Amino acid sequence: MNKTELLNQVLERLQSDLLQARQAAQTAYETATHEENIAENKYDTLGLEASYLATGQARRAETIAQTLNSWKQLLLRPYSDQQGIGLGALVEVSDDAGNRQHLFLGPNGASMKLQQAGHSVQVLSPQAPLGRALLGKQVGEEITLQLASGVQLLEVLSVD
Known part of the structure; x- marks a missing residue:
């Protein structure tokens, strides 16, 4: 098996997940700010719920982006008996x-x-x-x- 190929697969999956999370956040934001979703009374909470969803999706996208950056910085080193198993193994x-x-x-x-x-x-x-x-x-x-x-x-x- 090839560690470089595995790393590339992880990066591709994370990039795909990040794109999906950003699209979901944008969709939720558009729903929250759409003029049809302005609350007409205290029981009309669709816009508020969509704004909570948009915030959550934005946080999820940020977490995935941080994970992606961590994986991009991973250096694949050969195994060393002196150090034992480490990141990239x-x-x-x-x-x-x-x-x-x-x-x-x-x-x-x-x-x-x-x-x-x-x-x-x-x-x-x-x-x-x-x-x-x-x-x-x-x-x-x-x-x-x-x-x-x-x-x-x-x-x-x-x-x-």
Whole structure:
């Protein structure tokens, strides 16, 4: 698998999400300010509700823009045994049952699943419990995750 291609997929998805959020904010703003939505009495709240929606969509767009900027600044470095797993690492883990999972560790806010070379890759950040547990680990180490359903053990099989 190619980390540069994965990074490009994340950037494309975030750019698409940002465009959609900005369009949604603009639509809500236009609805809130349209002359037909001026309140005629205290029970006529369509314009007010649309303004709340516009504000929320604008905040969402700003959050996505910040996430996009964080990902644009991500430097993909080769794995180092001395430093262990860090941002930009592509990690393969296995659970007790032998189920394998590919993980791409990056900056915050871009939790998503991607497809590459016939494999599903989960994008996660150090803020996620699994992402936090991976930081600094090396090939062959085990990770213990406390989940609502119990404890899950994962072994780091490979890191790129």
